[in-house]
Amino acid sequence: MxxxxxxxxxxxxxxxxxxxxxxxxxxxxxxxxxxxxxxxxxxxxxxxxxxxxxxxxxxxxxxxxxxxxxxxxxxxxxxxxxxxxxxxxxxxxxxxxxxxxxxxxxxxxxxxxxxxxxxxxxxxxxxxPYYLVSNNPNVKTIADFSEKDRIAVPAVGVSVQSRYLQFASAKLWGDAEYNRLDKYTVNLPHPDAAAALKTGGTELNGHFSNPPFQEQEVENKNVHVVLNSYDVLGPNxxxxxxxxxxxxxxxxxxxxxxxxxxxxxxxxxxxxxxxxxxxxxxxxxxxxxxxxxxxxxxxxxxxxxxxxxxxxxxxxxxxxxxxxxxxxxxxxxxxxxxxxxxxxx
CATH class of the missing domain: 3.40.190.10 (Periplasmic binding protein-like II)
Structure with a gap:
């Protein structure tokens, strides 16, 4: 318990x-x-x-x-x-x-x-709206993520952040590849992921976040928004x-x-x-x-x-x-x- x-x-x-x-x-x-x-x-x-x-x-x-x-x-x-x-x-x-x-x-x-x-x-x-953010300047859209990237989510493959990423992937590559980016995601609580992303120096360079952590993250000039959940599903x-x-x-x-x-x-x-x-x-x-x-x-x-x-x-x-x-x-x-x-x- x-x-x-x-x-x-x-x-x-x-x-x-x-x-x-x-x-x-x-x-x-x-x-x-x-x-x-x-x-x-x-x-x-x-x-x-x-x-x-x-x-x-x-x-x-x-x-x-x-x-x-x-x-x-x-x-x-x-x-x-x-x-x-x-x-x-x-x-x-x-x-x-x-x-x-x-x-x-x-x-x-x-x-x-x-x-x-x-x-x-x-x-x-x-x-x-939930933001997918990154401190990798080469990542402009989700299509730019590669094996070099790691994206923090609360629960890989299950959390709503993971599901947003899957929804966006299906839109881009088709339903058969909806989970294409799951292999780049890792479990991490929002406060810890935000701290790691802002300070840098770890393998973590992406975070599908939520308020207020996402707003704090993008205050760092090295962090930018890759995807807004409202762009995937509209207000929800x-x-x-x-x-x-x-x-x-x-x-x-x-x-x-x-x-x-x-x-x-x-x-x-x-x-x-x-x-x-x-x-x-x-x-x-x-x-x-x-x-x-x-x-x-x-x-x-x-x-x-x-x-x-x-x-x-x-x-x-x-x-x-x-x-x-x-x-x-x-x-x-x-x-x-x-x-x-x-x-x-």
Missing amino acids: PQKRSTFPGKGRFGAALTLAASVLAATLGAPQAAQAEGQLRIAEQFGVVYLLLNVARDQQLIEKHGKEAGVDIKVDWTQLSGGSAVNDALLSGAVDIAGAGVGPLLTIWDRTHGKQNVKAVASLGNF SPTVLFATEKFRDENPKTYQAFIDALADAADYIKRDKPGAADTYIRVTHSSIDRAQLIKIIENPQFEFTINPKNTYPMAEFLYRVGAIKTKPTSWKDYFFQDAKLLEGS
Whole structure:
């Protein structure tokens, strides 16, 4: 079972993430753990501003607030992992109740558990462009990557960053070569990849990133954007939250309190972006410059919302190339349908 943390990791994040991932995998190989009783909520998140809805809900204790309104005292435990594979393992082992990861890992676990645990998305975390960046001046497009290059992603072949790269590869070289660039990708948490890319001197010279790391990376004159995820799919929701059908059915009040907390957090960010920036710094203990962070959050391409946008083209693509075996008929097949999710795609 993942270690419970009251704060986010600082130095040695990568090693801690690997240790935690290993413990989760060991739990997965053992007997499944029992679902938590109503009033218990264990959340696995990752790195970046894309998790700001969770940061706000945590800081303002919005889940606990809505639980009390429903007559339930909810105890919330927070765990930070890196990579969709580790997050999916944690959810399937029963180590966490709500998992935060990209649409790629969601579709993988939805397909894997279809007709069994029936994992589906609970909500989106918003719409954000993700940048593939490089400090190799010879890499202008994805066609320029070679065996000399290494691209960091949270989870090779599974993370939404990997899936974006595969989608772009299929557009360029055809579906048969959708995974052509996978051999150049390596697993590394976003903070560690960003630090390595900015300082240079390692074999790593590419990173499919996310905010705020991508904005910090391109501040370095030697780092440039190779691909924008919006150029691949258009505006879309890259990162989502998901859970098992069992948890949702057996914990209706806790589940609803979580949804209501996310909706409140989204409203707060829309009203007070400087306050949201302060929340991110306070909760994650980030050393990012406050003015820079506010500018990032105010990016007009960012939308903090629980409603998913344009996720279905990725699902169609993954089915088409054989990455998932079950073909969804629409986004509603892999999202739980709740009153708060008024619209989506």
